[in-house]
Amino acid sequence: MDFEEKLKLVGSSSRVEDPEEGSGGKIAGPCGELPVYNAVVSGGRSIRLLKSLLTTVCENNCAYCGIRWGKDSRRVTFQPEEMADAFLRLHETGACEGLFLSSGVAGGGVHTQDRLIETAEILRRRGYRGYLHLKIMPGAERDQVEQAMRLASRVSINLEAPTAECLAAIAPRKQADVLYNPLVWIEAIRKSTDPTGTWNGRWPSSSTQFVVGAAGESDRDLLRMAERLRREAGLARVYYSTFDPAEGTPLENAPAENPVRSFRLYQADFLIRDYGFGADELLPGGDRLNLNVDPKLLYARRCLIEEPVDIDRADRPALLRIPGIGPRTVQSILETRRKGSRIRTIEDLKRLGVPVNRAAEFILINGKKPIQQMRLF
Numbered sequence: 001m002d003f004e005e006k007l008k009l010v011g012s013s014s015r016v017e018d019p020e021e022g023s024g025g026k027i028a029g030p031c032g033e034l035p036v037y038n039a040v041v042s043g044g045r046s047i048r049l050l051k052s053l054l055t056t057v058c059e060n061n062c063a064y065c066g067i068r069w070g071k072d073s074r075r076v077t078f079q080p081e082e083m084a085d086a087f088l089r090l091h092e093t094g095a096c097e098g099l100f101l102s103s104g105v106a107g108g109g110v111h112t113q114d115r116l117i118e119t120a121e122i123l124r125r126r127g128y129r130g131y132l133h134l135k136i137m138p139g140a141e142r143d144q145v146e147q148a149m150r151l152a153s154r155v156s157i158n159l160e161a162p163t164a165e166c167l168a169a170i171a172p173r174k175q176a177d178v179l180y181n182p183l184v185w186i187e188a189i190r191k192s193t194d195p196t197g198t199w200n201g202r203w204p205s206s207s208t209q210f211v212v213g214a215a216g217e218s219d220r221d222l223l224r225m226a227e228r229l230r231r232e233a234g235l236a237r238v239y240y241s242t243f244d245p246a247e248g249t250p251l252e253n254a255p256a257e258n259p260v261r262s263f264r265l266y267q268a269d270f271l272i273r274d275y276g277f278g279a280d281e282l283l284p285g286g287d288r289l290n291l292n293v294d295p296k297l298l299y300a301r302r303c304l305i306e307e308p309v310d311i312d313r314a315d316r317p318a319l320l321r322i323p324g325i326g327p328r329t330v331q332s333i334l335e336t337r338r339k340g341s342r343i344r345t346i347e348d349l350k351r352l353g354v355p356v357n358r359a360a361e362f363i364l365i366n367g368k369k370p371i372q373q374m375r376l377f
């Protein structure tokens, strides 16, 4: 089998990290249906990303996974040299611009991590200076994590579920602390060790992924864990992968999760990361987000109708809670106020880029609710 056939088999037998880096669908390129995806990587750059596994052999038995141990399927394995070669050839032809490299666990986490590191070393030694996302394997040791960090643009380890109980239900051979600890090591290394000797002089960012809808996990547990990860492990991104049952797995007859749930989780997650919301504020009356309404709008209807935010006086955290207003608009409002100008009319707000229709119900301009002025018109 040549490397393209092997790559196609990897792409068809496993869903390699679907939502990672905001990827869209598979791209049919000059080499046909290779697992190459449009992806947005750090800094908002959009690239064609080859997503592959070093091997589709795995000794773990995660209940949702199409290449789990014991499943009858055709397996492929790349040697590190072979994978590096295959990627560089595709890269030279322009078929892909970056590599996301993961692996089934074969011969233990330490051994598998060594093979991932070896592949990355070959790529960097041969002059590749592009985007490289390396997975950290369950069971990898701390010095391996550091080696991977010296070679990668991003590293990640998938937590899969937000609690030990949920993890045990879908990934019985994985242990929550074995998955969690490397994320904390990554942050500790970033904070305590000089990045001299990394491929580009900088430590990579880190991320994780949850499977949404396979383990009966609650949105509250997912968002609380995301909060904790940002606090303790400095994660750049948390990905929410919508569960879709794979044939021949113990969960093949389980219902697929509604993708809107993952969409709402991403919205809530951004509100926690960039807007200063707490997970519990977004889930006041239950454990699941409302699928029909944006979580920020729901918060505003609950908390800001009676106590609207005074645009001319409120501080940054309060301004960020207004629907339609994001960090950039808050910056413009604060700069306007710093220059001594006052925001007195809807027109003033519009000039600052505020979508007044969305915000009007929840704010005061010049001491009054603009919604009343708008209704008069």
Ligand code: SF4
Pocket (backbone or CB within 6 Å): 058, 059, 060, 061, 062, 065, 066, 067, 068, 069, 103, 104, 105, 171
């Ligand atoms: S560790 Fe689990 S999710 Fe990863 S490849 Fe193996 S069975 Fe699949």
